[in-house]
Amino acid sequence: MSFKLRSFLILANSRSSARPFATKADIDTIVRVDHAGELGADRIYAGQMAVLGHTEKGPLIQHMWDQEKVHRARFEELIRKYRVRPTVMTPIWNVAGFVLGAGSALLGDKAAMACTVAVETVIVEHYNDQLRELMDDPNANKELMETIKQFRDEEQEHHDIGIDHGAEQAPLYRAFSELIKFGCKTAIAISKTI
Ligand SMILES: [Fe+2]
Ligand SMILES: [Fe+2]
Incomplete structure (x- = not known):
């Protein structure tokens, strides 16, 4: 095989594996950030369970945690399937999630619920933004859309559940809630890119 032909084949092949379809770039971003979010959520509920697992709120938190474990596993599957690089922040979100969950739970069960809310x-706003984006795209990945929905x-x-279990009665609810929302939005922005 000539050198030129071989170079061409290598180039063509590397292009097609990096961009198997038009929306790969979007899928990368979506899967990376959602994987990071679900990992963080899993760790938050793990932290809450470590503190409140033995209380009357235990079964409720366990129910939410069980669903987060499924969410996390699903995005771990998608990250492998679409060969997406996980965020470099993974070890940080691992620890930060647990600290947020356990820390809020130490302030009491209403503070834990305020954290959840x-x-x-x-996350609901973030998933809705992604769904709007995907619905505008005629080639959108259906599997991803169904998962996100x-x-x-x-x-x-x-x-x-958080609202029904006294989140809004937590001390300093508004400030506490705004602080956590700000932290989550920052984590989302970071996880989209790095
Ligand atoms: Fe959740
Ligand atoms: Fe989740």
Whole structure:
């Protein structure tokens, strides 16, 4: 095989594996940030369970945690399937999620619920933004859309559970909630790119 032909084949092959279809770039961003978010959520509920697992709120938190474990596993599957590089922040979100969950739970069960409501509010908005983006794209990945739709509904359920269990009665609810929302939005912005 001539040198020119071989170079051409190598180039063509590397291009097609880097960009198997037009929306690969978007899929990279979506899967990376959602994987990071679901990992963080899994760790938040793990932290809450470590503190409140033995209390009457234990089964409720366990129910939400079980769903987060499924969310996390699903995005771990998608990250492998689409060969997406996970965010370099993975070890940080691992620790930060647990600290946020355990820390809020140490302030009491209402503060834990306030944390849940703040986090889930940001996640539901984030998933809705992604769904709007995907619905505008005629070539959008259907598998990804269905996953996001289902998880968005479950995050909304977590949000509602938090409200029903006294989130808004937590001390300094507004400031606490705004602080956590700001942290989540920052984590999302970082995880989209690095
Ligand atoms: Fe989740
Ligand atoms: Fe959730």
